[in-house]
Amino acid sequence: MQFEGTVFRYGRDVDTDVIIPARYLNTSDPAELARHCLEDLDATFVSRVRPGDIIVAEENFGCGSSREHAPVAIKAAGISCVIAKSFARIFYRNSINMGLPILECPEAVDAISDGDVVSVDADEGTITDETTGRVFHAQPFPPFIQEIINDGGLVARTKRVMAEKNA
Amino acid sequence: MPRSMTMAEKILADHAGLDEVVPGQLVECDLDGVLANDITAPIAIKTVHEIGAGVFDKDRIFLVPDHYSPNKDIKSAEQTKVTRDFAHENAITNYFEQGCMGIEHALLPEQGIVVPGDLVIGADSHTCTYGGIGAFSTGVGSTDAGVGMATGRAWFKVPETIRFVIDGELPAGACAKDVILYVIGMIGVDGALYCAMEFSGTTIENLSVEGRLTIANMAIEAGGKAGLFEVDETCRAYMDRRAKRPYREYHPDVDARYRQVIHIDAADIVPTVSWPHLPSNTHPVAESRGIVIDQAVIGSCTNGRIEDMRAAADVLRDRTVNPNVRCIVIPATQGVWLQCVHEGLMDVFVNAHCVVSTPTCGPCLGGYMGILAAGERCVSSTNRNFVGRMGDPTSEVYLASPAVAAASAVAGHIALPSDL
Numbered sequence: 001m002q003f004e005g006t007v008f009r010y011g012r013d014v015d016t017d018v019i020i021p022a023r024y025l026n027t028s029d030p031a032e033l034a035r036h037c038l039e040d041l042d043a044t045f046v047s048r049v050r051p052g053d054i055i056v057a058e059e060n061f062g063c064g065s066s067r068e069h070a071p072v073a074i075k076a077a078g079i080s081c082v083i084a085k086s087f088a089r090i091f092y093r094n095s096i097n098m099g100l101p102i103l104e105c106p107e108a109v110d111a112i113s114d115g116d117v118v119s120v121d122a123d124e125g126t127i128t129d130e131t132t133g134r135v136f137h138a139q140p141f142p143p144f145i146q147e148i149i150n151d152g153g154l155v156a157r158t159k160r161v162m163a164e165k166n167a
Numbered sequence: 168m169p170r171s172m173t174m175a176e177k178i179l180a181d182h183a184g185l186d187e188v189v190p191g192q193l194v195e196c197d198l199d200g201v202l203a204n205d206i207t208a209p210i211a212i213k214t215v216h217e218i219g220a221g222v223f224d225k226d227r228i229f230l231v232p233d234h235y236s237p238n239k240d241i242k243s244a245e246q247t248k249v250t251r252d253f254a255h256e257n258a259i260t261n262y263f264e265q266g267c268m269g270i271e272h273a274l275l276p277e278q279g280i281v282v283p284g285d286l287v288i289g290a291d292s293h294t295c296t297y298g299g300i301g302a303f304s305t306g307v308g309s310t311d312a313g314v315g316m317a318t319g320r321a322w323f324k325v326p327e328t329i330r331f332v333i334d335g336e337l338p339a340g341a342c343a344k345d346v347i348l349y350v351i352g353m354i355g356v357d358g359a360l361y362c363a364m365e366f367s368g369t370t371i372e373n374l375s376v377e378g379r380l381t382i383a384n385m386a387i388e389a390g391g392k393a394g395l396f397e398v399d400e401t402c403r404a405y406m407d408r409r410a411k412r413p414y415r416e417y418h419p420d421v422d423a424r425y426r427q428v429i430h431i432d433a434a435d436i437v438p439t440v441s442w443p444h445l446p447s448n449t450h451p452v453a454e455s456r457g458i459v460i461d462q463a464v465i466g467s468c469t470n471g472r473i474e475d476m477r478a479a480a481d482v483l484r485d486r487t488v489n490p491n492v493r494c495i496v497i498p499a500t501q502g503v504w505l506q507c508v509h510e511g512l513m514d515v516f517v518n519a520h521c522v523v524s525t526p527t528c529g530p531c532l533g534g535y536m537g538i539l540a541a542g543e544r545c546v547s548s549t550n551r552n553f554v555g556r557m558g559d560p561t562s563e564v565y566l567a568s569p570a571v572a573a574a575s576a577v578a579g580h581i582a583l584p585s586d587l
Binding site: 063065145 | 239246294308309314317553560
């Protein structure tokens with residue numbers, strides 16, 4: 001999977017309450033959630049984001065509530081990939097399970113500026129800042145998690161494993 | 168002989184059918200239970216339908232509509248309806264209708280539905296609460312929960328464990344909530360990221376099960392995967408009249424390997440407030456007195472148990488809430504509610520001019536039942552104080568114990584009970 005987009009850069013501890021406030025959790029419709037994505041952190045995000053754009057953030061991205069609505073909202077808003085120094089545990093699982101590409105790469109986060117154009121090869125874990133020309137390599141996923149990603153998420157993997165057992 | 172292991176390692180090894188596991192290992196485990204609420208269940212149910220194999224065990228799926236119920240609007244009503252219909256279609260035994268329900272993490276231990284030694288996942292981040300009774304329980308998203316409901320299994324990365332040894336007597340006015348706020352203030356909101364937390368020491372041994380559940384509940388606010396307490400006589404006495412199933416105790420080996428062992432002197436733990444906008448932004452109550460408040464909330468999965476209601480009532484008895492403050496009291500379960508009636512606590516709350524609500528998560532997550540206007544401040548016995556958590560993005564939440572929330576409601580500003 002390859003992506004290219006403009007960077008929206010945020011700080012540390014971006015929590016799921018600001019990614020999608022609970023006042024909108026009376027629905028799980030991706031398009032409706034996307035309309036309010038990050039509005040309490042960056043009110044202009046929704047009007048500026050374009051399909052393919054990339055979020056770059058410091059440590060502990062996605063902390064707080066387990067709401068899967070958070071990666072759903074980010075993906076539905078058009079974000080192709082999130083690069084952070086670290087991810088909160090539940091957000092990390094949720095992103096893998098529902099197919100939002102995420103990459104842990106502290107060096108890239110330190111070097112990339114807001115508004116830079118960045119391209120990502122998620123399979124290789126390569127991050128290129130097209131604005132500055134610098135190239136970074138994200139931590140590879142453990143093989144088991146890479147398998148879930150290759151299957152297209154946890155539901156697809158579960159169906160495959162169940163089908164193999166019944167065969 | 169298997170290697171020496173922590174509590175988390177032992178529970179995960181047993182549920183993976185292995186003699187031993189090591190931190191970092193990825194294991195697939197059998198689950199004792201899978202939880203979801205009215206916000207997270209609809210997406211989990213969609214996952215169950217996509218897999219198309221029904222549910223793994225109708226007795227081991229716990230569905231608790233607590234976040235937006237009693238239904239706050241039409242959309243919420245539709246979400247609880249999806250949950251209810253699924254429960255009925257699959258003859259789910261542990262579905263809790265409004266009127267029989269409680270806030271999920273208060274309800275399941277109280278009813279003995281989760282028992283010590285269990286491995287439970289829940290589509291709610293505060294699922295880590297059951298570590299208070301020696302279960303490994305952790306929050307997941309709806310897809311994980313849905314796959315768990317369909318298969319009875321989930322994958323885990325075996326976490327490293329940080330052990331907290333807390334010894335001595337807590338100073339006057341400090342309680343379990345202050346212990347966990349102190350710990351989060353010390354290690355930060357990602358201080359235990361990807362780790363299990365194990366709590367031990369004489370201070371912990373002297374805590375009630377309710378207090379242990381409060382501490383385990385907020386392990387997630389330090390990034391923790393679980394917050395674990397050993398089963399002892401106090402826990403056995405609590406469980407033995409509730410447990411719906413036989414249970415198993417897991418004790419850490421004395422030479423188990425920890426990422427870190429942190430010793431804390433209980434004498435250092437004073438009544439604490441987490442200022443906006445992170446639970447780690449802790450300050451002594453004594454240095455927070457100038458902060459004027461508009462609302463106080465006493466309740467939630469963190470602090471809505473009978474012990475919390477008693478602590479609040481002890482402060483509010485023969486006093487009234489400051490006329491500039493709304494004080495909202497939410498007993499966490501129908502059982503706690505009834506106990507408040509029997510003990511005369513309802514008289515105390517109503518006479519003190521508190522609002523007393525049916526069990527709901529409502530205000531804690533800014534859902535309903537106490538939303539803040541722009542610039543308003545709330546002292547709350549809940550667990551998060553993120554931007555916009557309880558309402559307008561410019562409102563502020565200060566986290567504290569039930570006694571401090573009650574005292575602040577009377578004073579009109581952040582206060583200790585001893586200030587009144």
